[in-house]
Amino acid sequence: MKELIDKLHIEQKLEPLEFKNLLQMEENQRYDFEEKDKISTYLFEKARTVRQEYYGNKVFTRGLIELTNYCKNDCYYCGIRRSNSNALRYRLEKEDILSCCETGYFLGFRTFVLQGGEDRYYTDRIMTDIIYTIKSKYPDCAVTLSLGEKEYETYKAYFDAGADRYLLRHETSNSEHYRKLHPEEMSLSHRKKCLEKLKEIGFQVGCGIMVGSPFQTIDHLVEDLVYMKELSPHMVGIGPFIPHHDTPFAKENSGTMEQTLFLLGLIRLMLPKVLLPATTALGTINPKGREMGILAGANVVMPNLSPLRVRKNYGLYDNKICTGDEAAECRQCMDLRMKSIGYEIVSERGDFIK
Numbered sequence: 031m032k033e034l035i036d037k038l039h040i041e042q043k044l045e046p047l048e049f050k051n052l053l054q055m056e057e058n059q060r061y062d063f064e065e066k067d068k069i070s071t072y073l074f075e076k077a078r079t080v081r082q083e084y085y086g087n088k089v090f091t092r093g094l095i096e097l098t099n100y101c102k103n104d105c106y107y108c109g110i111r112r113s114n115s116n117a118l119r120y121r122l123e124k125e126d127i128l129s130c131c132e133t134g135y136f137l138g139f140r141t142f143v144l145q146g147g148e149d150r151y152y153t154d155r156i157m158t159d160i161i162y163t164i165k166s167k168y169p170d171c172a173v174t175l176s177l178g179e180k181e182y183e184t185y186k187a188y189f190d191a192g193a194d195r196y197l198l199r200h201e202t203s204n205s206e207h208y209r210k211l212h213p214e215e216m217s218l219s220h221r222k223k224c225l226e227k228l229k230e231i232g233f234q235v236g237c238g239i240m241v242g243s244p245f246q247t248i249d250h251l252v253e254d255l256v257y258m259k260e261l262s263p264h265m266v267g268i269g270p271f272i273p274h275h276d277t278p279f280a281k282e283n284s285g286t287m288e289q290t291l292f293l294l295g296l297i298r299l300m301l302p303k304v305l306l307p308a309t310t311a312l313g314t315i316n317p318k319g320r321e322m323g324i325l326a327g328a329n330v331v332m333p334n335l336s337p338l339r340v341r342k343n344y345g346l347y348d349n350k351i352c353t354g355d356e357a358a359e360c361r362q363c364m365d366l367r368m369k370s371i372g373y374e375i376v377s378e379r380g381d382f383i384k
């Protein structure tokens with residue numbers, strides 16, 4: 031099995047069956063192998079070597095601003111789905127957002143991620159004005175958007191207003207699986223088209239999945255890896271699925287940290303320069319999840335910059351961490367966490383290296 035990891039390291043790709051063998055091996059070794067004997071230990075070593083080549087000990091940081099928890103969609107896994115009448119809805123105004131950026135800039139963030147549900151309140155005019163204002167005030171910063179599926183013209187308008195990057199997780203590359211996670215009105219083909227449009231316009235794009243989402247199989251994960259290779263995105267966001275009590279998936283199991291870390295390692299070897307966050311969801315299923323994510327090949331962390339009063343309301347899943355901490359506390363906490371494993375958070379835009 032080590033040969034497969036070596037092959038992935040050298041050739042940056044594997045046959046679907048080879049990925050499948052590796053993922054199965056991880057599953058078999060998960061709980062009854064000693065750490066030193068695990069295939070994952072070997073993978074993570076290789077993954078760290080590769081990230082070290084391109085990024086050294088640097089960890090890039092993105093200030094996450096959770097714009098709105100209104101959403102017109104009804105994804106079965108998500109706590110801010112439109113059918114969740116228990117969600118306390120909020121949206122941030124331009125002034126709120128600018129004040130988050132001001133705090134963030136002071137704390138050393140040079141990328142702001144504006145993420146939110148698909149909220150029709152933010153018309154192209156409102157959104158482009160926000161983007162343009164942030165870029166004018168902070169010309170040395172990157173703006174990343176994560177606002178879901180939009181028309182080509184809207185994406186283009188965002189880009190022309192100065193947005194640099196766009197995150198749109200594809201969630202799964204298998205259309206039957208996609209169907210089981212989303213209502214009829216959404217489709218994988220539309221999602222993939224959006225990612226293509228974003229690339230064509232010139233955004234640095236990010237796709238991604240939830241690991242261990244309901245009905246997910248190892249074959250689905252293999253398809254995800256194949257799709258990621260094909261798309262060759264600048265960023266890949268993956269984190270474990272975590273149930274939310276007010277959704278149809280309330281009673282489902284969470285994804286595992288082990289499988290998430292293993293995928294991070296595989297993705298690092300397959301896409302050596304990719305920007306790969308150790309996500310908040312990973313930090314939620316395990317107190318050391320983000321540190322372990324970095325040690326498995328990730329090189330980005332995304333602390334929360336949202337105003338404290340709305341933090342609890344952006345509940346995609348249960349028990350989300352950092353909902354009671356000021357941005358400065360998260361920033362400091364993250365500094366210490368990265369130092370504790372020999373890595374260093376840097377104040378740089380942290381663009382994809384060509």
Ligand code: 5AD
Nearest residue numbers: 107108199240270271272311346347
């Ligand atoms: N568990 C983990 N991740 C989730 N997301 C949404 N709901 C959940 C959940 N219950 C992820 C999706 C989405 C991103 C913003 O958050 O992958 O793309």
Ligand code: FES
Nearest residue numbers: 352355360363364
């Ligand atoms: Fe938010 Fe540690 S990162 S408190």
